[in-house]
Amino acid sequence: MGAGYFSRFQYEAWTRIPEAEVTAIYNRTESKAREMMAAYGIPNYYGDWREMIDREKPDFVDIITPPETHEEMCAFAAGRGVHIVCQKPLAPAFETSRRMVENARAAGVRFMVHENWRWQPWYRKIKEIQQAGSIGVFTHLYFRMRMGDGWGERAYLDRQPFFRDYPRLLIYETGVHFIDTFRYLLGEVTEVFAHLRRLNPVIQGEETGQVFFRFESGATAILDANRYNEVESPSPRYTFGELRIDAMGGHLTMDTGANIRLKPLGQDARDAGYARADVNFGGDCVYFLQRHFTDCMLSGREFESHGEDYLKTLRVVDAVYDSAARGQVVKDP
Numbered sequence: 001m002g003a004g005y006f007s008r009f010q011y012e013a014w015t016r017i018p019e020a021e022v023t024a025i026y027n028r029t030e031s032k033a034r035e036m037m038a039a040y041g042i043p044n045y046y047g048d049w050r051e052m053i054d055r056e057k058p059d060f061v062d063i064i065t066p067p068e069t070h071e072e073m074c075a076f077a078a079g080r081g082v083h084i085v086c087q088k089p090l091a092p093a094f095e096t097s098r099r100m101v102e103n104a105r106a107a108g109v110r111f112m113v114h115e116n117w118r119w120q121p122w123y124r125k126i127k128e129i130q131q132a133g134s135i136g137v138f139t140h141l142y143f144r145m146r147m148g149d150g151w152g153e154r155a156y157l158d159r160q161p162f163f164r165d166y167p168r169l170l171i172y173e174t175g176v177h178f179i180d181t182f183r184y185l186l187g188e189v190t191e192v193f194a195h196l197r198r199l200n201p202v203i204q205g206e207e208t209g210q211v212f213f214r215f216e217s218g219a220t221a222i223l224d225a226n227r228y229n230e231v232e233s234p235s236p237r238y239t240f241g242e243l244r245i246d247a248m249g250g251h252l253t254m255d256t257g258a259n260i261r262l263k264p265l266g267q268d269a270r271d272a273g274y275a276r277a278d279v280n281f282g283g284d285c286v287y288f289l290q291r292h293f294t295d296c297m298l299s300g301r302e303f304e305s306h307g308e309d310y311l312k313t314l315r316v317v318d319a320v321y322d323s324a325a326r327g328q329v330v331k332d333p
């Protein structure tokens with residue numbers, strides 16, 4: 001359901017999952033849907049998503065439409081017993097997202113959030129390093145993002161023009177990925193302190209900010225994010241930035257080429273070799289997420305990004321905006 005900018009990554013990834021078949025597509029603009037149909041072998045088009053669900057009777061729907069449409073679509077699908085993968089942002093407000101998750105649970109359908117960041121191969125490798133104890137317990141994470149797509153009068157118009165009208169942008173649309181990934185690596189957030197700012201007057205929301213996080217483990221993290229200024233990288237959207245993690249037994253770094261280096265205390269740094277490729281989006285993370293969804297559907301296992309868990313990420317998103325508005329630390333989001 002949907003044929004916008006990001007949807008092509010999802011359609012392409014589904015073509016590589018033999019257990020799944022895309023039987024139909026809905027989009028309000030038929031010409032865009034027809035392009036996807038031709039590119040990915042989708043047989044049927046609908047201009048009415050309700051009709052599509054009722055006639056196709058799918059096992060699940062993959063919802064890739066704007067956030068304000070998600071609650072109604074998810075409620076309708078759940079009412080028909082259709083399982084759901086829903087793109088983030090889930091909804092413009094937390095309470096709407098909570099209702100979506102509760103409605104799916106009450107209807108007895110499975111609900112997964114399309115949160116693909118944690119499926120990027122570099123984060124899976126970092127988790128492997130963490131679990132192996134190669135540099136000990138992680139104590140601090142620092143991530144610097146400079147996207148360079150938010151300056152000038154045409155900011156975001158060529159790829160995602162709706163970004164210009166979001167009243168909340170950096171954290172709501174992009175920072176949420178990092179928050180979820182930080183939770184994946186460091187556990188639950190216990191407090192946040194944030195400074196957010198808009199640099200480009202042609203957009204409505206913020207595109208720049210620094211956010212401090214503390215976690216239950218005592219670990220800390222800083223997200224230093226900016227979509228206005230540029231980074232000296234040929235592919236700023238590959239890793240979206242640079243990372244350093246300090247640990248009790250050393251540290252690791254990751255550059256914009258996804259090269260990870262380990263530096264145990266008192267030892268020389270070494271490369272952490274691992275498989276990755278600049279395929280689809282973000283190292284093929286869309287495929288890995290959809291592979292995970294399919295495996296869980298067939299086996300009955302729980303999704304990593306199930307609805308109830310993702311609400312924890314969204315509570316932190318709201319806490320970041322609350323902190324920035326009040327200039328104060330927000331505890332226990």
